[in-house]
Amino acid sequence: MPDDQWTPPAVLLAVDLVILTLRENHLQVLLVERGVEPYRGAMALPGGFLGHLHEDLSATADRELAEEAGLSAKGLHLEELGVYGAPGRDPRGRVVSVAYLAIAPRLPEPVAGTDASGACWTPTDLVLSGEAALAFDHRRIIADGVEQARSKLEHSALATAFCGPTFTISELQEVYEAVWGVPLDPRNFYRKVQSVDGFIVPAGPSKRTETGRPARLFRPGPRRILHPPMTRPVSTPADRKATKR
Amino acid sequence: MPDDQWTPPAVLLAVDLVILTLRENHLQVLLVERGVEPYRGAMALPGGFLGHLHEDLSATADRELAEEAGLSAKGLHLEELGVYGAPGRDPRGRVVSVAYLAIAPRLPEPVAGTDASGACWTPTDLVLSGEAALAFDHRRIIADGVEQARSKLEHSALATAFCGPTFTISELQEVYEAVWGVPLDPRNFYRKVQSVDGFIVPAGPSKRTETGRPARLFRPGPRRILHPPMTRPVSTPADRKATKR
DNA sequence: CCAATAGTGTCTATGAGACATTATCAT
DNA sequence: ATGATAATGTCTCATAGACACTATTGG
Numbered sequence: 001m002p003d004d005q006w007t008p009p010a011v012l013l014a015v016d017l018v019i020l021t022l023r024e025n026h027l028q029v030l031l032v033e034r035g036v037e038p039y040r041g042a043m044a045l046p047g048g049f050l051g052h053l054h055e056d057l058s059a060t061a062d063r064e065l066a067e068e069a070g071l072s073a074k075g076l077h078l079e080e081l082g083v084y085g086a087p088g089r090d091p092r093g094r095v096v097s098v099a100y101l102a103i104a105p106r107l108p109e110p111v112a113g114t115d116a117s118g119a120c121w122t123p124t125d126l127v128l129s130g131e132a133a134l135a136f137d138h139r140r141i142i143a144d145g146v147e148q149a150r151s152k153l154e155h156s157a158l159a160t161a162f163c164g165p166t167f168t169i170s171e172l173q174e175v176y177e178a179v180w181g182v183p184l185d186p187r188n189f190y191r192k193v194q195s196v197d198g199f200i201v202p203a204g205p206s207k208r209t210e211t212g213r214p215a216r217l218f219r220p221g222p223r224r225i226l227h228p229p230m231t232r233p234v235s236t237p238a239d240r241k242a243t244k245r
Numbered sequence: 246m247p248d249d250q251w252t253p254p255a256v257l258l259a260v261d262l263v264i265l266t267l268r269e270n271h272l273q274v275l276l277v278e279r280g281v282e283p284y285r286g287a288m289a290l291p292g293g294f295l296g297h298l299h300e301d302l303s304a305t306a307d308r309e310l311a312e313e314a315g316l317s318a319k320g321l322h323l324e325e326l327g328v329y330g331a332p333g334r335d336p337r338g339r340v341v342s343v344a345y346l347a348i349a350p351r352l353p354e355p356v357a358g359t360d361a362s363g364a365c366w367t368p369t370d371l372v373l374s375g376e377a378a379l380a381f382d383h384r385r386i387i388a389d390g391v392e393q394a395r396s397k398l399e400h401s402a403l404a405t406a407f408c409g410p411t412f413t414i415s416e417l418q419e420v421y422e423a424v425w426g427v428p429l430d431p432r433n434f435y436r437k438v439q440s441v442d443g444f445i446v447p448a449g450p451s452k453r454t455e456t457g458r459p460a461r462l463f464r465p466g467p468r469r470i471l472h473p474p475m476t477r478p479v480s481t482p483a484d485r486k487a488t489k490r
Numbered sequence: 491c492c493a494a495t496a497g498t499g500t501c502t503a504t505g506a507g508a509c510a511t512t513a514t515c516a517t
Numbered sequence: 518a519t520g521a522t523a524a525t526g527t528c529t530c531a532t533a534g535a536c537a538c539t540a541t542t543g544g
Binding site (some may be wrong): 455 | 493494495496497501
């Protein structure tokens with residue numbers, strides 16, 4: 001039992017960002033090369049310490065998003081992921097990190113010309129299989145982030161955050177297939193997403209075409225929680241082999 | 246851009262506990278009366294600061310569970326809920342609180358004879374409706390905790406954490422009904438929970454009877470994630486009307 | 491016997507999944 | 518025309534939900 005003069009210990013608070021996007025039909029995460037010790041030269045999640053004592057945590061996330069990833073927080077999905085505060089996770093001392101999960105729509109090119117000199121998109125498969133070494137406990141944080149994204153795709157309209165302001169139903173399907181890692185039937189998918197009221201709404205008469213019949217464009221609808229949920233197929237070993245396209 | 250001499254600010258780290266249980270068929274949360282400023286005399290979640298610089302967050306949660314609630318962390322469910330770190334949420338300064346969600350089985354009596362002098366179970370309805378005033382942002386934390394419990398009842402075996410080591414199917418049903426706040430059909434519920442393989446397993450030939458036919462006893466099974474999930478009925482009349490086709 | 495709760499059976503409407511078919515573009 | 522992709526239709530099977538019924542205790 002602490003005595004009356006006891007004061008609680010203070011810790012350093014950091015924010016780490018798991019920024020996910022779709023590139024070439026694969027779920028990818030943004031990593032930066034660390035320029036300072038510890039783990040200098042290793043890949044790590046973008047992030048940093050609380051800027052000043054009165055900065056909100058989400059403000060820290062926004063700031064790091066801009067500084068380290070060259071991304072604007074405006075218009076991209078950002079949600080809390082979890083707290084990582086095990087003693088010893090950072091050799092500099094007691095650092096408690098609040099992880100945020102960000103979902104970015106398809107971006108033109110790897111982030112460049114920004115503060116983030118060594119920023120690059122990395123397939124989550126590479127990270128999770130352990131082929132790419134990461135600083136701190138960032139591999140675990142990414143694993144949790146990917147799992148949260150997979151789970152939220154079922155029950156929420158999170159998938160639209162991977163797309164631009166407008167998208168086709170096929171593009172939305174690619175999101176589900178890439179994040180879940182399973183192929184889906186286009187016809188059933190089409191019926192399904194249309195039947196969930198308010199999930200996606202038609203975006204005018206415009207269409208988009210690459211080859212074949214042009215597809216109608218949709219916008220994210222008002223409904224954030226899906227009833228009934230999108231059902232994720234049980235992944236069989238046979239499905240894992242069938243990485244599409 | 247901070248200069249080279251800049252050092253990040255340190256914050257106070259606290260742990261708050263949302264301890265839920267079932268009492269008299271109502272979802273209740275454990276609150277304690279604050280003995281010190283700020284909010285002296287108001288009701289608040291049990292919790293406290295990090296004990297020392299090398300204490301793990303979950304260890305802090307376990308310690309507060311014992312000190313403030315008189316509960317042993319052994320055998321009760323504990324999971325992370327979220328981070329609450331808005332500047333100004335604590336008049337003492339920058340305090341970032343990590344909230345944990347704990348689920349306790351039915352307890353004999355309100356926790357008494359412990360350090361927690363003013364600890365008492367309070368129906369979550371009272372808290373969420375605003376009839377009971379709470380310190381800090383604890384009302385919001387409880388709201389998030391209840392919502393997380395409601396959600397996890399669908400997809401995980403969390404419901405068994407509300408029960409003792411063995412339980413009847415009716416008791417399990419009471420958990421779902423109390424947390425979700427909706428009545429369920431006993432016969433369909435019976436079939437459903439039995440059909441989810443590994444959710445609950447029979448606990449020997451013993452039975453429990455109060456009045457009427459004795460019920461078989463079950464234990465929590467190995468399955469932590471439910472396939473398919475328990476489906477929560479739509480409760481609002483608006484959704485009922487909006488049912489189409 | 492009756493009251494009360496446990497457990498089982500059956501029907502039906504809905505929805506998911508498999509798969510055929512038609513529509514609309516570029517070339 | 519052909520090739521390619523979008524969009525719609527149809528069928529079947531599984532299951533959630535509604536509800537009748539039987540079983541097993543105590544009084």
